[in-house]
Amino acid sequence: MEAAQHDARASNDAGGSMAVKAAFIHVIGDILQSIGVCVAAALIWAFHDRWLDGNGLSYWYRVDPVCTILFSALVLWTSLGTVQEAMHVLMAGVPHGVDARALTRQLQSIPSVIEVHDLHVWALAGDKRNIWAHLTVTPGADSTAVIYEAQRIARTVDCHHTCFQVEDSATYDKAMEGDSCYGPGCQ
Secondary structure (H helix, E strand, O other): OHHHHHHHHHHHHHHOOHHHHHHHHHHHHHHHHHHHHHHHHHHHHHHOOOOEOOOOOEHHHHHHHHHHHHHHHHHHHHHHHHHHHHHHHHOOOOOOOOOHHHHHHHHHOOOOEEEEEEEEEEEOOOOOEEEEEEEEEOOOOOHHHHHHHHHHHHHHOOEEEEEEEEEEOOOOOHHHHOOOOOOOOOO
């Protein structure tokens, strides 16, 4: 299982950089645009004296602006995914492939954990996932064992930076947090 997790992290690291993906898309777009300009130039050069309009200009001269418009649309279309991914990261959205409700259930299944609240999972980049949560435990529970198990669960969704707050149910008052929303997805 550790080998599979390592392979998943390695593939994430290779394709996870938004800047590298954006640069790759930019280079491919430039190559395609250069090919389009060359094709348009070849068509204009080869057929400049055919298919003339009323002013004596060839309709083939219109190939260049048509190529420019098509490739501009292509660049906008390919950039949309990068912009969406950047906005998702900037807005601290839950990383794709992470189910916050399932993660909450897994954390609640830890022995001694009574409740999980204030769960946040986000990514600073495609491969830099973070998680924090408050774990309410039974009185006298071994908090170190709870944290180790919570960290193990976090690693299953490729989160390696964690912050878990362990709260003793006998002494901790959630009302002191000043928030009436404790479940995942609460608005």
